[in-house]
Amino acid sequence: MSESGGRASEPAFKARELDASDELAGVRSRFVLDDVVYLDGNSLGALPAAVPGRVEDVVRRQWGELRIRSWEESGWWTAPERIGDRIAPLVGSGAGQIVVGDSTSVNIFKALVGAVRLARLGDPGRDEIVVDATTFPTDGYIATSAARMTGCTLRPVTPAEVPGVLGDRTAAVLLNHVDYRTGRLHDLPALTAAVHAAGAVAVWDLCHSAGALPVGLDEHGVDLAVGCTYKYLNGGPGSPAYLYVRRDLQARFDSPLPGWNSHAEPFGMRPDYEPADGALRGRVGTPDILSMLALEAALEVWDGVSVESVRAKSLALTDFFLECVARYVPTGRVESLTPAAHEERGSQVALRCADAGEVMERLIERGVVGDFRHPDVLRFGFTPLYVGFGDVERAARALGETLGAGGGAAG
Structure with missing residues (x-):
């Protein structure tokens, strides 16, 4: 040298x-941590030191001793929205717009079908979904299924090509904030503005940006967004994903997966479905409490x-x-x-x-x-x-x- x-x-x-x-x-x-140089946190984040003790408490005391009482006494029931509010500042969202639960893939499906339904409230003729052609494979698989389910044509293009293909047929656009292969950061503000100018709904996948850089969901008027929590948020293997629904869209968000957990009266056991108010309508079934509370403990590393x-x-x-x-x-x-x-x-x-x-x-x-x-x-x-x-x-x-x-x- x-x-x-x-x-x-x-x-x-x-x-x-x-x-x-x-x-x-x-x-x-x-x-x-140990002596290994760990540069794979964009796939699985390292273990926050607070997590093992918290998981032990959840298993031994909350589940082992309180048992079913923990749904109320330990706050299990409100965990999806409580932890969503903890994630919110990390992606530039106000409280009450993020619900945690299910996998990234499931949330992309909810968001994309919901986006098409939102777009068609204003124009029933919108019948095209634009998707990032360079996206993580699952996003493409989900987009293909969502297009088939909603009777839309799927149009894969690169993010740079998106503004040029938008039109009055575009219902929804699914894009990755950061390319998982190359690490390229796409222009979320400009692309969101272009989608809105075409009268369509913007859905963003934040898996490789949340916890690594400012996102600005509220600031840039993003409609719907999805992200995982096991990468830069260090929530653990298979930790639950989250769904962001912009506040002014929540009353019109029509999830394709209505479950008892998103019902306005979840314990009413009514045969007809009535969605809960707010982001809660993004919930589906019983929350995965063990991994969800491990995630909540992991997010404490962000204090300060x-x-x-x-x-x-x-x-x-x-x-x-x-x-x-x-x-x-x-x-x-x-x-x-x-x-x-x-x-x-x-x-x-x-x-x-x-x-x-x-x-x-x-x-x-x-x-x-x-x-x-x-x-x-x-x-x-x-x-x-x-x-x-x-x-x-x-x-x-x-x-x-x-x-x-x-x-x-x-x-």
């Missing part, structure tokens, strides 16, 4: 300086943390990683698929590499955990709450050595 420019030019020294000035460094102690500070660190981490990759990895060995521009970047870096699967296996053996996406993508997720700049430097150095740089400068 070249010494020209002095010690401050060395990535390892720079990492120590950045860690020393990191205002979020103390949050790391709120997680259960602003999304803006997380975004600032996310950009600094990904900038530094790209800088270290340029320093350590042999020239031409990898290609970044993640945009360099901050306004187009989420909180991950995706590198194209010819033998990506094997490379990731070797990195994991060295204690650097990212993930591999077929056929040739190395994916590294940066969760600012627990990833430090020293982790970033170590990961890039391990990547360089794995790819044959021997730890030295790459060109």
Whole structure:
């Protein structure tokens, strides 16, 4: 490694300086971590330290001792909306617009069919669903089924093509805020405005943005949104997803999955369905209490943390990683698929590499955990709450050595 420019030019020294000035460094102690550099939080977040004790209490005391009384005495019944209100500030939503429960896929189905029904209240002739052609596969599967169910034509296009295909036939548009493969951040404000200008309903998938960057659901007038909680929100494997329904749309939101839990009188056992008021009509069946209350405990790591500070660190981490990759990895060995521009970047870096699967296996053996996406993508997720700049430097150095740089400068 070249010494020209002095010690401050060395990535390892720079990492120590950045860690020393990191205002979020103390949050790391709120997680259960080891010596592994964990850069897969965009797939499954690390375990918050408060969760094991809370789950034990839920199982031993709330379930084991209070039993059915916990629906009232332990607040089980109100958990979906209570935890939704806890998530709300992280995605720029006011209280009373988010309900937690079911999987991301189920919530996308509810949102997309509900969006078509909303659009047709104003224009029954709207018969087209526009979907992000680069989306996570499940979103596409759900959109296909929703189109078939509602008698719509499905129109897959890239997010950049969306404004040009919108028209008076468009009922709903389903888009990902951040591309799961490349980490590209799409322009939610501009695309939402374009959808509204066409008289359609905007549905956003926030799985790779919630907890990593400001979303601004209320500010930008998003109609409906869905997100998971096991990535940057660190809710645990299979933790429940959430559904956002903008306040002024709630009275007209017609869920395709009406269940007893979303009934205006859930214990009335009436044969006819009457939806509850507000976001509660997004509920379906009995909440998954164990994983839901684990999520509630996990969200405590956000106490005193602003999304803006997380975004600032996310950009600094990904900038530094790209800088270290340029320093350590042999020239031409990898290609970044993640945009360099901050306004187009989420909180991950995706590198194209010819033998990506094997490379990731070797990195994991060295204690650097990212993930591999077929056929040739190395994916590294940066969760600012627990990833430090020293982790970033170590990961890039391990990547360089794995790819044959021997730890030295790459060109």
